[in-house]
Amino acid sequence: MPKPPDLVVDRAEQDRQHPIVVIGAGPIGLAAAANLVERNLPFLILESGDRIAASMADWGHVRLFTPWSFLIDPACQRLLESAGEWNSPSLEDVPFAKELVGRYLDRIAALDSIAPQIRLQHKVIVVARDGHDRMK
Numbered sequence: 001m002p003k004p005p006d007l008v009v010d011r012a013e014q015d016r017q018h019p020i021v022v023i024g025a026g027p028i029g030l031a032a033a034a035n036l037v038e039r040n041l042p043f044l045i046l047e048s049g050d051r052i053a054a055s056m057a058d059w060g061h062v063r064l065f066t067p068w069s070f071l072i073d074p075a076c077q078r079l080l081e082s083a084g085e086w087n088s089p090s091l092e093d094v095p096f097a098k099e100l101v102g103r104y105l106d107r108i109a110a111l112d113s114i115a116p117q118i119r120l121q122h123k124v125i126v127v128a129r130d131g132h133d134r135m136k
Contacts, residue, residue: 019044023124025052027100030108031073037113038075045114048123052109053101060098067094076108083111 020036022029025047036043051057064071069091080086085107089095095103109118 021046023127024048025054025109025118025120026056027053027071027073027105030105030114031076033114033117034073034075034079034108037079037111043117045118046122046124047118047120050121052118052120053105056097056101056105060096060101063096064094064100067092071095071100072104076104079111079113080107085111 020041020043022032022036022043022045025045029045029047030052033043033045047054049055049057068089072088072091077086077088089099089103109115
């Protein structure tokens, strides 16, 4: 038996009422933001550091273990290309952390579609379901 109309939950409408919060403005957080931009979904990025990719910036002298081909998110690349901000590195090269930050992450974070959504020095201390505390 179908539910009465006043009890039917429109999942898409319910999702629009809840903000999308991305925790961290590192490579994964900025890739998530780029994918949200492409889907035209509103979001907010909370970064605990005083800059994007703050942790990586601290160890910028370290060469990463993976080549550019594994580090570049397709949505990020499309946004950078459409903004005229992308000059692709050699995909087989393995960058230092400072190269990933300066050549790629800083540019993504500076995009008009992403920069206004970033909140620096905002440390997330807990994530919970509405109406539930950590003991439930």
